[in-house]
Amino acid sequence: MALERTFSIIKPDATRRNLTGAITARFEEAGLRVVASKRIQLSLAQAQEFYGVHKDRPFFGELTEFMVSEPIVVQVLEGENAIAKNRDVMGATNPADADAGTIRKDYALSIGENSVHGSDAPETAAQEIAFFFSGLELVG
Ligand code: RTP
Numbered sequence: 021m022a023l024e025r026t027f028s029i030i031k032p033d034a035t036r037r038n039l040t041g042a043i044t045a046r047f048e049e050a051g052l053r054v055v056a057s058k059r060i061q062l063s064l065a066q067a068q069e070f071y072g073v074h075k076d077r078p079f080f081g082e083l084t085e086f087m088v089s090e091p092i093v094v095q096v097l098e099g100e101n102a103i104a105k106n107r108d109v110m111g112a113t114n115p116a117d118a119d120a121g122t123i124r125k126d127y128a129l130s131i132g133e134n135s136v137h138g139s140d141a142p143e144t145a146a147q148e149i150a151f152f153f154s155g156l157e158l159v160g
Pocket residue numbers: 079083112113131132133134136137138139140
């Protein structure tokens with residue numbers, strides 16, 4: 021299979037606890053290469069736009085407030101089958117349901133403060149990468 025790219029966020033609960041390196045190591049150990057990475061502070065408007073698909077869900081306010089509560093680290097990960105591989109390494113949304121050895125099992129605090137985001141399909145990966153990065157910032 022050809023190389024694929026996916027978009028990842030190390031969320032505020034994880035940056036706050038200095039888990040950026042540990043989480044990045046999990047990606048690299050799984051064979052995903054970090055081809056772009058930056059630490060940023062999202063505005064509330066940016067968080068609401070990024071999570072627009074969830075705007076009618078009961079957790080939307082909580083989620084967007086959480087995502088602006090501390091800086092985040094946004095990354096583009098590249099590898100074979102990167103989207104599925106990244107979601108395997110992340111584990112289930114709710115850490116109580118996540119498999120042993122996954123990032124969310126080991127680090128997530130709750131279903132909301134669950135340490136990482138990862139794109140769920142090729143179309144969303146492309147959109148999410150373009151939301152945060154210019155082509156010049158992607159160095160394969
Ligand atoms: P993500 O998009 O962050 O990679 O996570 P996901 O696909 O596993 O989860 P999704 O259903 O897309 O939900 C997006 C994020 O919203 C928060 N959430 N809170 N309180 C709740 O019931 C609840 N449900 C979801 C989580 O931070 C989740 O990652």
